[in-house]
Amino acid sequence: MVMENVMGLKYSSFAIRGIDVSQFNGTIDWTKVSANFSGIRVGYGRTIDTKFKENWLNSKGKVNRIPYWYMDYYSNHTSGATVNGMADADWGKEQAETCWANLKNDPDGSVFLDIENGHPSYSPAISTVSVRAQAIAKAFLERMDELSSKRNGIYCSLGLLNWFNAWFKDRPLWVAWYNENQTPQTVLSSVATNGWLGKCLIWQYASDGDMDDDGAGDGVAMGMAYKTLDLNAWLGTSAQYTELFGKEVQQVALYRIKILIYNLTVRTGPGVLYPRLRRADFPGEYNIYEEKNGFGRISDIKSEWLSLSPDYVQKITTPTPPPAELTDAEKLARLWAAHPELH
Structure with a gap:
């Protein structure tokens, strides 16, 4: 989805992050992609x-994959098109079958x-042909x-939500809204205000x-052929993430840091007013999973943060690779560590 935007948000500020790609991103080096999930155009x-087959194969095991299909609502009403004159319902059904034929062996x-x-060079405005x-x-x-055998979703801009009739409005939603003043909470509120009843799971922002709000595109650093890249934030819950992908969220490190001082404090949240937990290991290194207020989250399961001031830490470019799929015993151990109230 291509829209104009001027943003002031940082990719690193979202705990669960994603991208979406198509042939317009060129050949992708998926080993450079830092994301929990990726939309991939079929x-x-x-x-x-x-680039679908290449992207679908090469991204497997590196991100959780979300297939999306760009709806052609014009060709069956376009003189000279091979499907001109086909009934609307038949055209929609055929597109679904074409999409699924390319997904069914590896959904x-x-x-x-x-x-x-x-x-406009090949289609009327969608608002003029709503029926x-x-x-x-x-x-x-x-x-x-x-x-x-799933309930599939809709991917559209915030401004299009009022266009849909009631039949669509309880479906899962992936919303595109480029506005630097928004937060996940205000996006969810705006979606609800526009009458959407389904779960708003993803915000393409x-x-x-x-990625770092410095005015330059970071697509190449993320393995793309070009600087531009669609960036997304997960707005749903961890349970909804598991429901969508059939697996728990695997935290993805942004980068790794080296501790430079002896008495750097680890706190329960991103700021000096949060309670102290302990001193960071010195010498020591940590993965950073999320950034907020100049602090970085160093645990993939608990709220443990430390200052990212260059006086205290040194950034190491390459993070530790994501962990392999956890065993049941490892999942239980992580649950035990994350919830001391169960002890």
Whole structure:
């Protein structure tokens, strides 16, 4: 999804982070991608994204994958198109079947239907053909639900939420809204105000790839061929994440730091007013999983933070690789560590 944006948010400020990609990101080096999840475009109409198979295969095991399909709501009403004259419901159903044919042998997550305006050179504004566009969308989602045995979602801009009729509004939502003044809480509030009843799981907050708010795109550093990159934040709960992907969230480190002083305090939250827990190990190194207020979270399961002042820590570029899938015993040990009230 391509939209103009000017942002003031940092990718590192979100505990669960993601990207979304298509052929327009070029050849991707997935070993450089730092994300919990990635949306991957399957295709549109009767066309498969030229990078889909490569991205779907190479990203497996490195991120949790979310397939999305760009809805063609115009070709069956376009003179000269091979599907011109096809009934709207049949066109939606065919797109779902084309999408699923490319996913069924290696499915992951739920499918999100990307609904947005096509370019005016080949399509009318979606608001001028609402009846037919919604008929195509409904047929796609009904057929995809049947094929995948899941309840699939919608991926669209905040401004389009009022366009949908009631049939759609209880579906999982991936919302695009580029506004530097927003927070996850205000996004959820705005989605609800616009009458959406389903779970808003993902917020696409930027498309320029500027991860650290320095005015430059960081797509190349994230393994893309170009600087631009769609950036996303997870807005759902950990339980909803597990429900979508069938696995628990695996925390992804942003980078690693080296402790430079003896008495650096580890606190329960990102700021000097939070209670002290202990001194950081010195000499010592830690992964950083999240940044907030100049502090970094050093634990993947507990709220343990320390100052990221360059006077106290030195950034090491390469983080420790993500852990392998946990055994039941390891999951129990982590639960025990994260919840001392159970002791």
